[in-house]
Amino acid sequence: MHIIARRAAISLGSQLVSSLYTSRLSHNRAFSTMADRSSEQVVFNKPKVELHVHLDGAIRVQTIVDVAKRRGIRLPADNAEEMKKRIIVEEPGTLTSFLEKFNEYMHVIAGDREAIKRIAREFVEDKANEGVIYVEVRYSPHLLANSGVEPIPWNQEEGDLSPDEVVRLVNEGLSEGEREFKIKARSILCCMRHMPSWSMDVVELCKKYKDEGVVAIDLAGDESLNCEANPEHRRAYEEAVRCGIHRTVHAGEVGPASVVKEAVEVLKAERVGHGYNTLEDRDLYEKLLAQNMHFETCPISSKLTGACDADFTIHPVITFMKDQANYSLNTDDPLIFNSNLHHDYNTAHQHMGFTEEEFKRLNICSAQSSFLPAEEKEELVKTLSEAYEMIQSTAF
Numbered sequence: 001m002h003i004i005a006r007r008a009a010i011s012l013g014s015q016l017v018s019s020l021y022t023s024r025l026s027h028n029r030a031f032s033t034m035a036d037r038s039s040e041q042v043v044f045n046k047p048k049v050e051l052h053v054h055l056d057g058a059i060r061v062q063t064i065v066d067v068a069k070r071r072g073i074r075l076p077a078d079n080a081e082e083m084k085k086r087i088i089v090e091e092p093g094t095l096t097s098f099l100e101k102f103n104e105y106m107h108v109i110a111g112d113r114e115a116i117k118r119i120a121r122e123f124v125e126d127k128a129n130e131g132v133i134y135v136e137v138r139y140s141p142h143l144l145a146n147s148g149v150e151p152i153p154w155n156q157e158e159g160d161l162s163p164d165e166v167v168r169l170v171n172e173g174l175s176e177g178e179r180e181f182k183i184k185a186r187s188i189l190c191c192m193r194h195m196p197s198w199s200m201d202v203v204e205l206c207k208k209y210k211d212e213g214v215v216a217i218d219l220a221g222d223e224s225l226n227c228e229a230n231p232e233h234r235r236a237y238e239e240a241v242r243c244g245i246h247r248t249v250h251a252g253e254v255g256p257a258s259v260v261k262e263a264v265e266v267l268k269a270e271r272v273g274h275g276y277n278t279l280e281d282r283d284l285y286e287k288l289l290a291q292n293m294h295f296e297t298c299p300i301s302s303k304l305t306g307a308c309d310a311d312f313t314i315h316p317v318i319t320f321m322k323d324q325a326n327y328s329l330n331t332d333d334p335l336i337f338n339s340n341l342h343h344d345y346n347t348a349h350q351h352m353g354f355t356e357e358e359f360k361r362l363n364i365c366s367a368q369s370s371f372l373p374a375e376e377k378e379e380l381v382k383t384l385s386e387a388y389e390m391i392q393s394t395a396f
């Protein structure tokens with residue numbers, strides 16, 4: 001009964017999505033994520049899976065402006081268009097300079113219960129509008145809290161919103177969005193490379209909320225400054241393994257292949273966030289290909305963070321595609337990249353030679369590599385296969 005209901009929800013989601021779509025994004029839809037890509041073609045107008053996107057990098061600019069007004073927080077710009085100009089990265093830079101962009105707005109959202117729930121709900125709406133039927137969204141509960149976290153982030157005054165309550169609020173917002181927009185959303189909790197003292201807390205939160213939508217642990221942040229995982233991160237990942245918590249790690253985005261090797265061999269990552277520099281170590285790459293390791297790639301992000309060459313025609317994801325590797329296409333931080341998932345797919349199509357068949361294949365790979373329980377994963381794969389007309393749908 002439960003499974004049928006879930007399945008109905010997913011199929012309804014895909015029907016809804018396809019019925020809403022034309023080959024071009026409507027202005028409203030594009031505006032809802034503040035990415036003015038209204039004239040952009042939609043090359044893959046089919047249900048999709050997204051596995052690597054940061055909640056705090058996927059907030060609507062309008063929401064930041066609204067919340068700042070309500071809370072009486074002064075922003076350097078008081079309208080969305082001006083604020084957007086301050087936040088977005090338009091030219092390739094570095095991962096370090098990109099990460100500084102979070103300083104522009106995180107103090108507005110952090111510590112505010114209504115805002116946190118709102119960004120989670122709106123996130124699901126935006127993903128539904130991009131044709132995503134299953135998404136795993138990640139964030140650091142500590143970076144949205146203002147109590148029970150040391151140091152308190154974003155120069156906030158101490159308040160009473162703990163990382164634990166942040167997770168509950170995000171879960172509520174995501175669940176509301178799921179019910180309203182008929183797609184499935186799960187979350188991944190991030191440890192931060194520069195804050196090893198938070199990592200044991202993060203794994204405890206993953207354990208506590210395992211049955212309420214939290215599916216995995218991640219390690220995010222600037223790997224260029226922290227090439228080797230701190231022992232506290234290692235301990236958190238050991239605990240995750242011990243308790244059956246799924247694991248992904250940002251590695252080989254800007255750091256060398258050795259970070260990927262450590263992620264897989266020491267931290268026991270089941271998926272690699274980005275992973276482009278794996279290609280620098282042929283043996284490692286071949287080993288990971290043989291293991292069917294999943295790479296969560298983010299083309300637009302990789303250009304703007306300077307992780308990869310700005311010339312998309314020589315992008316590492318082309319090698320993944322040619323080798324028929326197991327990888328996904330993702331937005332990473334659509335707010336800061338002024339982007340959306342269609343833009344990543346369009347780029348892959350226009351500059352990297354991606355075909356409709358490859359889009360289908362990589363989405364099936366993504367579903368298979370999701371952190372859903374086996375039964376739900378099977379349902380997701382089946383829903384995609386049917387939508388892609390890869391198997392006959394069987395009537396009950």
Ligand SMILES: O=c1[nH]cnc2c1ncn2[C@@H]1O[C@H](CO)[C@@H](O)[C@H]1O
Pocket residue numbers: 054055056057095099102138139140143190220221222223250253301305332333
């Ligand atoms: O591309 C990325 N690489 C590494 N860290 C990132 C990236 N995008 C966002 N974050 C970091 O992850 C935190 C939790 O969501 C964000 O606050 C940001 O610091």
